[in-house]
Amino acid sequence: MIRSFLRLASSLRNRMILIFLAITIVPFILFSAYAHTKSVEGIQQANATFSMSYLEQSKINLEAYLAKLNDQMNELIGDKKLQDLLEQPPASSQDEVSASVDLLNIVYQKKKQMDALQLRVYPLNSEAYPTYLRALEVTTSTRNEDWFQNAANSTLPIWHLSVDGGPNRGPLLSYVKTFTSLHNRTPRGLVVADLADNHFSRFFSPTKRLQGQKFLIVDETGKIVYDSAGSEWTGEQLPSPKLLAMRNVRKEGVETLSIYDEKNLIAFVRMDSLPWTIVSLTPMHALTEPITAMQRLLIFFLIAYMLCAVGVVIYLTRNFTQPVFQLVRLMRKLEEGDFSMLIPHQNRKDEIGWLYRGFGSIVRKIEDLILQSTRAERTKRELEFQVLSHQINPHFLYNTLESIRWKAENHGRNDIGEMVSALGNLLRLSLNQGKDITTVGREVEQVKAYVQIEQARIGMPLRVLYFFDEEMLDMTFMRLLLQPLVENAIQHSIRGNFEKGKVILSGRVEEGDLVIDISDNGKGIPEEVLKELNDTAGNRKMAGRSGVGLRNVNERLKIYFGPDYQLRIETQEGKGTKITIRHPILPPGGEERTTPERGADQEVS
Known part of the structure; x- marks a missing residue:
């Protein structure tokens, strides 16, 4: 393969083609690749910086909202009338109805002050409040559900996700707190605040969202409790074990990971008040979409560039390298002593024409030399005489420049006269009668003459x-x-x-x-x-x-x-x-x- 490449490169035409491609196509391709890479890196970096800043602000706003919600639920729990109603079960059905009405009024009044979809209070001894439960449209079997039992047996608030329990059969995230009596630690009931998607979406609605970008809230088990893209993944496990492992090690970060065989730029930040992680997913194709048009333009230019390169190569081959090849073949025939070859006539005025005419002249001269070998010495003396006769006499050159200067000044062109005079002075000082040694003064005069010529040449x-x-x-x-x-x-x-x-x-x-x-x-x-x-x-x-x-x-x-x-x-x-x-x-x-x-x-x- 190396030998084939060397044979290919041994041809002048092929070398010209390779050099032309190397100095046109290759730099263009390298520049395009470099520009694309740097553009993608710049867009990634800018998006990562924006995403992290946005997630930090969203985290602050969401934690402030949840803290306010928690304080409002604590105010409800601390309501003395609510505590009194739940301290002793009603003695009669009439008391139960009256207590149920009072409970509903307390919850309704508090709900108007809270930013939640629904607010509910569940007595632990729910069988003592059947009228109240019917008003809530729940049954006594609710206390047997897992989330109810987990909340009743825990001293800490819990979050319960119902995938299709919200409006329009959407997901519903419930914040559940167990409360006790104000006087002792006897459990009294549960306070539940239901939050729909719209309670979270306002914290994750940037003014300009890229196509396919979504925001997730992931709990400590890796379950997605909120998905900004129409709850597409809500209730599912986060499909990135690597991201789950990273969020356990770092509080925040930015990585490029593949999810469902799609490469995404992922930014995440852990919340301070809850074991949740806020995640931003941006598909890489959405990030690189702005430079897609530039890529198409570059490809168009590359194709046009290659077509132009091919055209130039064809032009150079037909007009330059091919005539040179033909001239090389004629020279090889001349080396073999074949003087019967036909040299094509060239009317070109460029170097190729000069080569052909020069070669034809050389061939004719060689033929003349062969035919006139007996007159070789005489021809040599004539050539030497011609060489000597064409030597420039410095004095003749000085006199000619003086004549030019005189004619310029005679026609009112003193600037030309001064420039010619400076040039004559510069030549006289430079030649120095063929001697290598001069004086400092003559060197300075030569510099002044050169400076004068330069000033006239540049016009300042x-x-x-x-x-x-x-x-x-x-x-x-x-x-x-x-x-x-x-x-x-x-x-x-x-x-x-x-x-x-x-x-x-x-x-x-x-x-x-x-x-x-x-x-x-x-x-x-x-x-x-x-x-x-x-x-x-x-x-x-x-x-x-x-x-x-x-x-x-x-x-x-x-x-x-x-x-x-x-x-x-x-x-x-x-x-x-x-x-x-x-x-x-x-x-x-x-x-x-x-x-x-x-x-x-x-x-x-």
């Missing part, structure tokens, strides 16, 4: 300041050291902020050396450029103008004068750069004494 002034001791301007100095560093500062440090950016050149004589500082207040030099500056292997790989100028100057200083004279760079991101050149003081005519052999020896050592 550059703040470049010069501070040099007068005595050092005539001192011997290696050429082309300052201009690359100033160019680097202008192009890569203060570029984009020419209004505030400035470059300062200052020179002085210090400890027998010439010391020149080039400072700017720009972006600073990237750390990777500084790390690779003194790395020989890294220098070969450094790319970009910001690295070339520094490397060139640094390497020339080290080669000519040794490692003690390499550049010293102080830089900080966003605060500018200071580059110090230390150059030995050379006697006049130092160019005769300073030779590359010295630098080469130092580089080897």
Whole structure:
């Protein structure tokens, strides 16, 4: 498989296709996947934060409601008239009827003050109050039911869930309290407050609920006593043993769990006053629904991207790689000595056309050389003469630039004349008659000429300041050291902020050396450029103008004068750069004494 891939990649056309797909389709797919993942994570986190905040507030409100309900039931229990009616059974049927009426009045008056569906009081000796029980529409057999017996035998309140005992055959949750006499601990009866779904739903009705989101109240056994989604799970066991185990360990939390094979974002919080847990379930598909449209759009763009990529590949193949393949076949025939091949004529003006025309020209020249082998020496001398005759004479170039400047000024274009004059001055100072050694003054003039050209090119002034001791301007100095560093500062440090950016050149004589500082207040030099500056292997790989100028100057200083004279760079991101050149003081005519052999020896050592 690896060999097949290598054979596939050996073709230029296939490499172009793979590279094109790699730089277009692959980043798009990776970005889409990354954006989808981060979007889902962000939505999950936002929903979890909102759910936890909402559950905490719901818990506070629900506990306040239940505490108030409990206090109201305690007030009913503490009613002296109620206690008196239940202390002694009625002596006659007439007394029983009168006691029943009084009981109903007490319960009715209290019910009007309570926020509950129904309020009931059950005497423990219910057989003594048949009229009262008929008014409640219950029978004496009620005391034999499990919930009644559990409440009567317990000193703590209990909650009883009737799945179909509420309005419209809905669930009914009853709060049952056993009460005793005010004077002793003799049980007197039960107080029951019935709560329907609507008594809980008001605490779990956010303004914006996601599709499929529901709120549950789970008791200590794991049974669901309230389900906000139409009591769908009310009375059932919570179908998540992991969540039940978690709520026993933590007071609150957020997890992503599967319930009935559907992934949900679950938030839960335990209540303080009751062994209940409030749970929020949000289906993951409801959370990710807002980005579904974005996914479809991304898929559409991906398909369009791939179609465009295929179209571009076909275009490149037909117009570029296929002609190159044909040219390669012709070259192989030429290698075999077949000069009878037919080279197709190309009218294209791009590089492919140049290649074909160049190849045809080469073939014709080779044929001519073979046919005129006896005149090879003469042809060689003619070619050498042509090469020599095409060499640019610097004086001719200077004179031509002066003529251009004169013509520009003669036509009133002084700006063009000044720019041409600066360019001629820059070329004259750069060539320096082929010598490597110049003076500090000529280097400064070269920098000024470069700055003048840059100002004309960008169309705005550059703040470049010069501070040099007068005595050092005539001192011997290696050429082309300052201009690359100033160019680097202008192009890569203060570029984009020419209004505030400035470059300062200052020179002085210090400890027998010439010391020149080039400072700017720009972006600073990237750390990777500084790390690779003194790395020989890294220098070969450094790319970009910001690295070339520094490397060139640094390497020339080290080669000519040794490692003690390499550049010293102080830089900080966003605060500018200071580059110090230390150059030995050379006697006049130092160019005769300073030779590359010295630098080469130092580089080897």
